[in-house]
Amino acid sequence: MEPESSVPSQRPSRKNYSLATELVFIDNSDGTGVRDLYNASSIPIYQTATFKQSSASRMEDFDYTRSGNPTRSHLENHLAKIMSASRAYVVSSGMSALDVVARLVKTGEEIIAGDDLYGGTNRLLAFLNKNFDIKTHHVDTTNPDALLPYLHPTRTRLILLESPTNPLIKISDIPKIASIVHGRCPNALIVVDNTMMSPYLQRPLEFGADIVIHSGTKYLSGHHDLMAGVIGVKNEVVAEKIYFTINATGCGLTPFESWLLLRGIKTLAVRMEKQQANAIRIAEFLEYHGFKVMYPGLRSHPQYDIHNTMSRGPGAVLSFLTNDVEISERVVETTKLWSISVSFGCVNSLISMPCRMSHASIPAAVRKERGFPEDLIRLCVGIEDANDLIEDLYSALVNANAINVIKQNGYTH
Ligand SMILES: Cc1ncc(COP(=O)(O)O)c(C=O)c1O
Numbered sequence: 001m002e003p004e005s006s007v008p009s010q011r012p013s014r015k016n017y018s019l020a021t022e023l024v025f026i027d028n029s030d031g032t033g034v035r036d037l038y039n040a041s042s043i044p045i046y047q048t049a050t051f052k053q054s055s056a057s058r059m060e061d062f063d064y065t066r067s068g069n070p071t072r073s074h075l076e077n078h079l080a081k082i083m084s085a086s087r088a089y090v091v092s093s094g095m096s097a098l099d100v101v102a103r104l105v106k107t108g109e110e111i112i113a114g115d116d117l118y119g120g121t122n123r124l125l126a127f128l129n130k131n132f133d134i135k136t137h138h139v140d141t142t143n144p145d146a147l148l149p150y151l152h153p154t155r156t157r158l159i160l161l162e163s164p165t166n167p168l169i170k171i172s173d174i175p176k177i178a179s180i181v182h183g184r185c186p187n188a189l190i191v192v193d194n195t196m197m198s199p200y201l202q203r204p205l206e207f208g209a210d211i212v213i214h215s216g217t218k219y220l221s222g223h224h225d226l227m228a229g230v231i232g233v234k235n236e237v238v239a240e241k242i243y244f245t246i247n248a249t250g251c252g253l254t255p256f257e258s259w260l261l262l263r264g265i266k267t268l269a270v271r272m273e274k275q276q277a278n279a280i281r282i283a284e285f286l287e288y289h290g291f292k293v294m295y296p297g298l299r300s301h302p303q304y305d306i307h308n309t310m311s312r313g314p315g316a317v318l319s320f321l322t323n324d325v326e327i328s329e330r331v332v333e334t335t336k337l338w339s340i341s342v343s344f345g346c347v348n349s350l351i352s353m354p355c356r357m358s359h360a361s362i363p364a365a366v367r368k369e370r371g372f373p374e375d376l377i378r379l380c381v382g383i384e385d386a387n388d389l390i391e392d393l394y395s396a397l398v399n400a401n402a403i404n405v406i407k408q409n410g411y412t413h
């Protein structure tokens, strides 16, 4: 059998339209799409558990919704197209997507992952280590050479990257890592959790990744009204394994959630452009006032150039430091327009303290060891008027005395 990472994509590459157009255009005219009897402009919700068959010996395209459903198939075909994947699958949450992919790893095999990544992903990796003897080496993947000591020709199975990372907004050179890993470990798959970017801004399968994951709960849906996970795969052999796990474990996305997600994707480009434009303004405002801001749209970001070679923009999540945990807490609790919430990618703006919220499941000692600052504030920028967002944030920073303290003391970390 050919190595899993070298089988070419069977889907013709996207050429004719810009991505903003492709997001809206549900194309089933090339024969690969799912038939809709009445050419409905909005794909219907096939709210059914089972499908009538015309014969007992041969099942038709759909037999049972856990195994496949037309609404879900429309969504999956659409996602495969916009992610440059040969196959895409949708499951019940982003964590479920990560779990399905993690099931490609057998006991005794190993994972290499970043040292900064979503708290729930860290929790899943720790669980696999404890219960299934699947070890994860956490390394600083901003330096591709840092992977070298951990690469093993047979044991290394997955390289799990976020770029940008959640929440420290670190960037990894995905093409470089892919070429280092594929050259040394034929069994290894590069998996990129691309949730922070969305397929509109970055498509890792186009530059060396084997699998891409999204929490569809975030930008793809855009309205915080559903949970979903997306898996895009380059290789058909891997895709079959992933489909098997989804059917065997029953985590495929429901018809209603599939319909909602399909609806959200159509406005991804306009939402993303506006959210990103707002985020750039806010990042510049914070940097101007002396805060240490982590955002790949700022020239001060250490991997600014690398990020620009892989993506079409910096996205709409940024983090900054106040150098004082209590000040950060006051800032977060004083804003009015920014709601205190976990998650990101929604049309409304959110503010949070990752150490206490989204990343609280990473033990404090581990956070410290990995250089994760407790005063970090994460901003997830929405589509509101940028001036309103800045004004609200400015009032909170003044109220918490954050600007003065930074001016006087600077940073101690
Ligand atoms: C980068 C990243 N990946 C995956 C997940 C998991 O997604 P979900 O909440 O949809 O399970 C999250 C957040 O929850 C995330 O921030």
Ligand SMILES: N[C@@H](CCSC[C@H](N)C(=O)O)C(=O)O
Residues within 6 Å of the ligand: 118, 120, 166, 341, 342, 343, 344, 357, 358, 359, 361
């Ligand atoms: N209580 C949840 C926290 C979800 S965090 C959601 C999102 N990924 C974010 O980064 O804000 C949990 O423990 O999983």
